[in-house]
Amino acid sequence: MATSGKDGDRFDGSLLAEVDDVEAPPVGGVDLERIERAVREILFAVGEDPDREGLRETPARVARMYAELFGGLHEDPRVHLRKFFTEKYDEVVLVRDISFNSMCEHHMMPFMGKAHIGYLPGGRVVGLSKLARVVEGVARRPQVQERMTEEIARLLEEELQVKGVAVVIEAVHTCMTVRGVKKPGAICVTSAMKGAFRTRPTTRSEIMTLIYGDR
Numbered sequence: 001m002a003t004s005g006k007d008g009d010r011f012d013g014s015l016l017a018e019v020d021d022v023e024a025p026p027v028g029g030v031d032l033e034r035i036e037r038a039v040r041e042i043l044f045a046v047g048e049d050p051d052r053e054g055l056r057e058t059p060a061r062v063a064r065m066y067a068e069l070f071g072g073l074h075e076d077p078r079v080h081l082r083k084f085f086t087e088k089y090d091e092v093v094l095v096r097d098i099s100f101n102s103m104c105e106h107h108m109m110p111f112m113g114k115a116h117i118g119y120l121p122g123g124r125v126v127g128l129s130k131l132a133r134v135v136e137g138v139a140r141r142p143q144v145q146e147r148m149t150e151e152i153a154r155l156l157e158e159e160l161q162v163k164g165v166a167v168v169i170e171a172v173h174t175c176m177t178v179r180g181v182k183k184p185g186a187i188c189v190t191s192a193m194k195g196a197f198r199t200r201p202t203t204r205s206e207i208m209t210l211i212y213g214d215r
């Protein structure tokens with residue numbers, strides 16, 4: 001698995017050779033060898049020599065990294081919201097500053113920042129760490145920030161039957177800070193408001209105060 005295929009040092013007739021000839025099954029849904037081949041191609045394409053010492057392990061390393069960064073594609077973030085408990089609490093619950101890393105699907109460059117999730121329970125309450133897991137699951141796939149924001153809100157709306165949900169995400173996009181327009185420090189803010197947070201201005205301003213009030 002770790003050797004990069006065709007020209008690896010194996011001898012014919014060995015059991016390993018036969019195993020090697022078979023297309024490797026995806027690990028956790030991610031085909032590491034395929035990524036390795038692609039990264040090797042990219043290195044060639046930019047004019048590098050993928051066989052020089054410093055780069056020899058790079059394709060395998062990048063493959064393992066992508067398996068981690070895109071691991072969310074192979075899990076359903078809903079499962080974290082299905083372990084709710086029933087609670088009469090009907091005031092705002094807010095978890096603020098949930099940090100995340102994601103990957104911009106337009107450039108395959110990381111964007112990273114913080115998510116703030118507030119909701120008005122409709123009887124179902126979920127453990128606070130579960131919200132962080134939802135953010136993680138949604139973030140670890142090729143993403144755009146707007147969709148990510150909307151998706152988290154929709155998951156809470158559907159699974160917890162909330163009376164309202166507010167998701168605000170702030171992120172720095174490396175595709176904007178290290179290339180293209182090169183504007184370091186620029187932060188992109190997106191929000192998705194549902195239910196009471198959308199329809200009642202007082203509820204909306206309450207959540208915005210809770211998120212931004214003392215800073």
Ligand SMILES: [Zn+2]
Nearest residue numbers: 104106107175
């Ligand atoms: Zn981008």
